[in-house]
Amino acid sequence: MKDFFKTTRFKVIICIVALLFGFMIQAAYTGTLSSLPSKIIGTVTAPFQAVATTVSGWFGGFFDRLTLADELLDENQELKKEIQELRGQLTDLDRYKEENANYAQQLQIQQAHPEYKMVTASVIGRDASARFYAFTIDKGTSDGIKNQDPVITSDGLVGLVMEAGPNYSTVMTILDPAFKLGVYTSQSRDTGVVSGDTALSKEGQTKLRYLSRTSTAAEGDMVLTSGMGDIAPKDLLIGTIKSVKPEKNGITKYAVLEPVVDVSSVSTVMVLIEH
Amino acid sequence: MRWVFYALLLLLLYTMQTTPGLFGIAGVRPALVAPAALAIAIYENELAGAIYGAVAGLMWDLSAMRLSGFNGVILCVLCVACSFFFIFWVRKTVLNASLVCALALLVQCGLDYLFNFFFFYKDSLYILTRQLLPGTLYTALCCPLILLAVLGIRRACLRGEGT
Numbered sequence: 295m296k297d298f299f300k301t302t303r304f305k306v307i308i309c310i311v312a313l314l315f316g317f318m319i320q321a322a323y324t325g326t327l328s329s330l331p332s333k334i335i336g337t338v339t340a341p342f343q344a345v346a347t348t349v350s351g352w353f354g355g356f357f358d359r360l361t362l363a364d365e366l367l368d369e370n371q372e373l374k375k376e377i378q379e380l381r382g383q384l385t386d387l388d389r390y391k392e393e394n395a396n397y398a399q400q401l402q403i404q405q406a407h408p409e410y411k412m413v414t415a416s417v418i419g420r421d422a423s424a425r426f427y428a429f430t431i432d433k434g435t436s437d438g439i440k441n442q443d444p445v446i447t448s449d450g451l452v453g454l455v456m457e458a459g460p461n462y463s464t465v466m467t468i469l470d471p472a473f474k475l476g477v478y479t480s481q482s483r484d485t486g487v488v489s490g491d492t493a494l495s496k497e498g499q500t501k502l503r504y505l506s507r508t509s510t511a512a513e514g515d516m517v518l519t520s521g522m523g524d525i526a527p528k529d530l531l532i533g534t535i536k537s538v539k540p541e542k543n544g545i546t547k548y549a550v551l552e553p554v555v556d557v558s559s560v561s562t563v564m565v566l567i568e569h
Numbered sequence: 570m571r572w573v574f575y576a577l578l579l580l581l582l583y584t585m586q587t588t589p590g591l592f593g594i595a596g597v598r599p600a601l602v603a604p605a606a607l608a609i610a611i612y613e614n615e616l617a618g619a620i621y622g623a624v625a626g627l628m629w630d631l632s633a634m635r636l637s638g639f640n641g642v643i644l645c646v647l648c649v650a651c652s653f654f655f656i657f658w659v660r661k662t663v664l665n666a667s668l669v670c671a672l673a674l675l676v677q678c679g680l681d682y683l684f685n686f687f688f689f690y691k692d693s694l695y696i697l698t699r700q701l702l703p704g705t706l707y708t709a710l711c712c713p714l715i716l717l718a719v720l721g722i723r724r725a726c727l728r729g730e731g732t
Contacts, residue, residue: 301617303614303615306616306619306700307616307619307645307649309616310619310620310623310645311642311645313623314623314626314627314638314641314642314645315638315642317627317636317637317638317641318636318637318638318639318642320637321637321638322636327635328630329637329638331627331637332627332630332631332637334571334629335573335624335627335628335631337581339584339628339631342580343584343588343708344585346584346585346587346591347587347588347589350588350589350590351590369709380725386724417589418587418588418589419587419588419589419632420587420597421586421587421590421598421629421632421633421634422586422597422599422600422700422704422707423600423629423633423681423700423704424632424633424634425633425634425685425686428634429589430587430632453686456634457634464631464634466634471689471690490691491692491693492690492691492693492695493685493692496695496699531680541584553577558596561589
């Protein structure tokens with residue numbers, strides 16, 4: 295084995311490891327997560343992910359059906375008869391319905407905010423080890439998307455674009471502690487910052503920080519973006535307050551937020567490329 | 570030719586790994602590219618393992634939103650280590666390979682938790698117990714299948730090459 299350290303193979307392996315460290319340093323220096331090879335990999339794999347997601351959607355949660363087998367079996371028996379009669383008309387209906395729903399969502403937002411320029415995107419990748427439900431969408435810089443663009447649905451804010459490749463983007467959700475955005479509450483008009491919390495994220499909740507000690511924010515208040523910092527436009531709905539508690543420092547308060555959008559299961563989003 | 574098939578297998582497993590809703594059990598899903606790279610390292614040589622480990626790691630970094638190269642370095646080193654382990658000390662059987670893969674995945678899980686969560690987030694232990702460890706366990710359970718797939722590709726290609 296000692297002779298191995300004198301071989302060409304060992305030198306090649308050392309070069310590979312050094313190259314990988316170079317990518318890490320480059321990614322960290324540029325303040326992004328990805329390097330050029332990652333962007334190349336993302337560009338190549340994005341079309342395959344899109345196809346796989348579509349195919350997977352057809353089969354619709356096979357493993358979930360196994361765990362809910364009893365309930366679904368009964369329901370399935372009743373529906374089978376009905377489905378047989380309708381099958382002939384359903385060949386393209388699901389696809390058209392989803393497209394129509396996407397366009398309807400986009401139109402609804404566009405009518406309310408004609409100054410917005412949006413790109414509709416589908417979620418094509420969710421990794422098991424992605425932090426705080428981050429996901430990948432099938433649109434990127436070639437569609438006008440750039441880092442820090444807000445990602446929304448017709449219900450409200452989902453997150454921000456973290457990385458944008460040519461034909462894909464990764465989205466950081468509002469549950470991520472690295473997510474920080476200025477907001478205000480609907481009733482009391484108090485300002486604060488929404489940022490994820492590791493303990494709350496397991497419940498699908500996020501945190502509104504830096505409420506003043508005299509804040510009158512209460513359960514049920516809606517939380518909307520304030521437009522500060524020009525990251526996201528004003529008045530995008532983020533969630534509703536579940537509870538308000540004092541911080542440990544005693545100087546400020548924080549609120550537990552229930553997001554309006556279930557970021558762990560969203561399948562279609564819109565990216566605001568101009569607002 | 571088998572190198573091309575290994576690359577296609579990596580691409581297929583990466584696509585399966587990141588497709589929403591696929592292979593999910595109670596919200597836990599496996600990371601399939603890691604055992605594939607480890608399997609190539611075990612059944613081929615350390616250089617092939619290093620290269621495929623680096624590529625698999627870069628793919629995994631992209632989908633898991635880790636710093637590019639983080640899992641690349643870890644998988645590259647683990648693949649080389651596993652390859653040497655089987656060259657010098659352990660017999661190449663599917664059981665041994667599965668156990669070594671599981672151990673390597675645990676090491677990767679620990680390093681991932683340490684450098685991406687422990688130092689940066691308080692109350693991060695639940696991420697280890699509810700997300701990372703269950704995912705690692707699920708991935709370890711998938712190892713035998715992936716090992717057999719890699720072994721099958723190797724044997725089929727070598728038979729085709731007449732060696």
